Amino acid sequence: MVLQSIRDRLNGIIAIFILGLLIIPFAFVGVSSYFTSGANNAVAVVNDQEITLNEFNQAFQNYRRRMQAQMGAAFDPDAFSQPIVRRQLLDQMINEELLVQVAEEAGLAVSNEDLAAQIRATPAFEVDGEFNTDVYMQRLQAQGITPEQFERDMRLAMVLDQFPTAIASSAIATSWEISDYARLQDQTRAFNAIVVPAEPDTEAEIAEEDIQAWYDAHPMDYMSEEQVVVNYLELNAADLGGAVDVNEDQLRARFEEQQARFITPEARLASHILLEVDPDAPQVDVEAARALAEELVERARGGEEFSELAGEYSQDLGSATEGGDLGWIEPGYMVQAFEEGLYELTMDHPISEPVQSRFGWHVIQLRDIRPAEGMTFTEARDILLEEFEAEDAERRFIEQADRLIDIIYEDPTTLAAAADELGLEVQEAGPFGRGGTAEGIAANAEVVKAAFSDLVLGQRSVSDPVDLGENHMVLVLLNEHRPEAVRPLDEVRDAVIAAVQRERAMEQARQQAESLLVQIEEGAVIADLATEAELEVVSEEAATRTIPGLDAALRRELFLMDEPGEEGAVRELVELADGYAVVELTGVNPGAIATEDEARRQAYSRRIASASATDETWGFLQMLREQSEIQVFEDRLQLN
Secondary structure, eight states: OHHHHHHHTTTTSSOOOSGGGOOOGGGOOOGGGGGSOOTTSEEEEETTEEEEHHHHHHHHHHHHHHHHHHHGGGOOTTGGGSHHHHHHHHHHHHHHHHHHHHHHHHTOOOOHHHHHHHHHTOGGGEETTEEOHHHHHHHHHHTTOOHHHHHHHHHHHHHHHHHHHHHHHHOOOOHHHHHHHHHHHTOEEEEEEEEEEOOOOTTSOOOHHHHHHHHHHOGGGGBOOOEEEEEEEEEEGGGOOOOOOOOHHHHHHHHHHTHHHHEEOOEEEEEEEEEEOOTTSOHHHHHHHHHHHHHHHHHHHTTOOHHHHHHHHOOOTTTGGGTTEEEEEOTTSSOHHHHHHHHTOOSSSOBOOOEEETTEEEEEEEEEEEOOEEOOHHHHHHHHHHHHHHHHHHHHHHHHHHHHHHHHHHOTTOSHHHHHHHTOOOEEEEEEOTTOOSSSGGGSHHHHHHHTSIIIIITOOOOOOEEEETTEEEEEEEEEEEOOOBOOHHHHHHHHHHHHHHHHHHHHHHHHHHHHHHHHHTTOOHHHHHHHHTOEEEEEEEEOTTOTTSOHHHHHHHTTSOOOBTTBOEEEEEEETTEEEEEEEEEEEOOOOOTTOHHHHHHHHHHHHHHHHHHHHHHHHHHHHHTSOEEEOHHHHSOO
């Protein structure tokens, strides 16, 4: 792709790409930088091993880029610049450094074969599902990383992964744990419930002071969307113009070079009989096969059906059952000896003499000839000219794009210099939010991502090139940032009124539900109360934790209720999304795994072991921290 050609020339200046896509245990970033020293610039010291400010900043940038790639338009640069986020990342780096030190003490290692297999299995280095060396080298170069450095980092990451893997493999689930888990997970509950819906009165008048009070109390419910207005330069090969100076000799030369594109060569419909002979077979075996081939030639020429002879004698498993049929054959498809023998035949003399190849002896039958056909130079001229013009446009696009990027690099805070030199127009788009728009450049998700990226929104710099198609790209620069803000009351009045009406309906539903709860506790029957109030009753004798059709809030609270005791059923008021429910829990039946249900037992065992492994891994890291000397320089950790 042309844009990739441009990016390859950037030498890592604007490109931000690959390592954020690699999945490495413990989100491992910046490992190789641990081998450098920064005694006077450490943000943390772990058992005399320093984590420098440069190492931390590089890891933090990698982390932000990775999160931006994962979250897309939902990425919030401000949220990922908070001190708590920086401290969490430093804690992760401290954990990694502790594991590095333990790994070195334990003498753990990864073989070259395992390392190569891991790299080859990395999707970011694949083309059509296969590892591609060129892609591997290009993407490392784009990040400014040498293969040796990347492989060292990968090897270390694989070593570190052995700790949690070993812990996970050693985690087990006891029979008691499995039974207790099943008791809770597969538990069923019997209950009855009256559902009191909240039905807003849309005709009721809402006082102005109530509207204002609600609006003042819930400002976060009426925030405007964060938006940006951007300036951008668009470079499109289709708009570059300029006549293409091409003469007939150039076009004719191209036609001759690419003649195979325009002319279909003569094809021959053929069958054959193969008598296999190993190339190293004794001469007597070779001669015996040749003699049989000559006999078959005579029989075929004498009128015997070739397909029947092939079915009886041919040792080519692929064609023997089809009467020796090989289909249409064009030059270059078969071994040379076979091809020469086939193309010597004519429709008047369609059976060949025995032809020897490395596979053995062939008897060839020519069944039909399809003449060469195709386009003359005159017929192909328009195609050649169009391609020549497209290549010229691509060449000029790359030249312009290279120059554009060079100018932007000189001053990434403005588009004006590039626009003046290249004769481009600085255009404006927006305002638009993180969801983009239905038209214009903001309809492109990558443009929106660039506009809200840290580079553009945070650093106020020109974005990386955004590919809009073949030989078509844009670069954007922030013009205006419109943060979230509380929308004026007049804009959201209808929504505020609806919220007040719903709140009042919920309060009425709550009061009615509380009254019903009191009556039930005094001995009233749920069914009778529901009939009298014209309300819905929900009943289940064996509700599970995953029972479909049951309100999620009701199901959640149902399994949090205390079990009925000697005093009988347990009753509770439950708030639903649109109303309340009075719940009467009448019974709890513990779950159990049937003796023959080994699949469920194994599934529960894996769940418990996985949870145990997570806890044990965390406990192992906590133990390392407690046994180590760790010093953090909080003042150096803050943003400058």
